[in-house]
Amino acid sequence: MCSLSLRPVLPTARLTLRPPEAKDASRIAAQANDMGVAAMTLRMPHPYRLEDANAFLAGLNNPLAKDKIVFAIDDPDDGLVGVIGFHGEDPRAPELGYWLGRSYWGRGYATEAVRAVLRWARVEWGKKIVFAGHALENAASAGVLIKSGFLYTGEVLDQHSVAAGPTKTRMMVWLA
Ligand SMILES: CC(C)(COP(=O)(O)OP(=O)(O)OC[C@H]1O[C@@H](n2cnc3c(N)ncnc32)[C@H](O)[C@@H]1OP(=O)(O)O)[C@@H](O)C(=O)NCCC(=O)NCCS
Structure with missing residues (x-):
């Protein structure tokens, strides 16, 4: 079994992926308060307020969420x-x-971050399978996942986005 840091810091070519901290709340709220972001996710509300960011960050410290590993993406x-x-x-x-x-879309940042966390999940966390899903219309996320080695499972799930309501999610899988 590999040794596991639950607070990993992953440098990539242009970014640093690091544990989120309480002081990140205002920047998270500023970046996340965008329907174009929230509508493509299941759990982000819109509008996204400072208290939503604080609640998100507080939830990461819940010991019951030990299998939830979250990184801030730093430019x-x-x-x-x-x-x-x-x-x-x-x-x-x-x-x-x-x-x-x-403002950070279209630079290849998401692909860089996804590849780095997959490498960490395989090498340090010992995971063999990772799932991901994107809204049918989310071509950018489809591009990120395909470039990172995900394949479509064939499943399309009827899900609910807090910000956008009913949504269809195309499921994908990545094998280590
Ligand atoms: C999805 C998201 C993370 C992509 O981030 P990004 O850093 O711009 O992604 P990348 O630049 O690494 O890659 C996106 C790819 O999709 C392509 N793409 C972007 N918009 C596209 C569109 N409308 N149609 C087709 N392809 C598109 C890009 O050209 C790029 O591919 P390329 O490198 O071959 O040119 C970003 O748009 C985002 O945060 N969206 C809102 C939240 C979200 O969708 N989260 C994912 C939920 S599944």
Whole structure:
């Protein structure tokens, strides 16, 4: 079994993935308060307020959420630009989720972050399977997942986005 740091810091070519901290709340709220971000996720509310960011950060310290591993995505100039992490009911097959503030889209940041956390999940966390899902219309996220080695399972789930309501999610799987 590999040694596991539950507070890993992962440097990538252009970014640092690191444990979120309480002081990140204002930047998370500023970046996340965007319907174009929230509507593509299941759990983010819109509008997204400072108290939502505080509640999100507090939830990460819940010992019951031990299989929830979340990274702040830091740009060297601007600081926190998004969040990426693993969650889910089945610890053998966690589910990956991520978002970036709109000003940071289109730079390849999400692909860089996804590849780094998958490498960490395989090498340090010992995971063999990771699931991810994207809304049918989310071509950008589909691109990120395909470039990172995910394949479609063929499942399309009827889910509910807190911000956008009913949504269809195309499920994908990555095998270590
Ligand atoms: C999805 C998201 C993380 C992508 O971040 P990003 O850093 O811009 O992604 P990348 O640049 O690494 O890759 C996106 C790829 O999709 C492509 N893409 C972007 N918009 C597209 C569109 N409308 N149609 C087709 N392809 C598109 C890009 O061209 C890129 O592929 P390329 O490198 O081959 O050109 C970002 O848009 C986001 O945070 N969206 C809101 C939240 C969200 O969707 N989270 C994921 C939930 S599943």
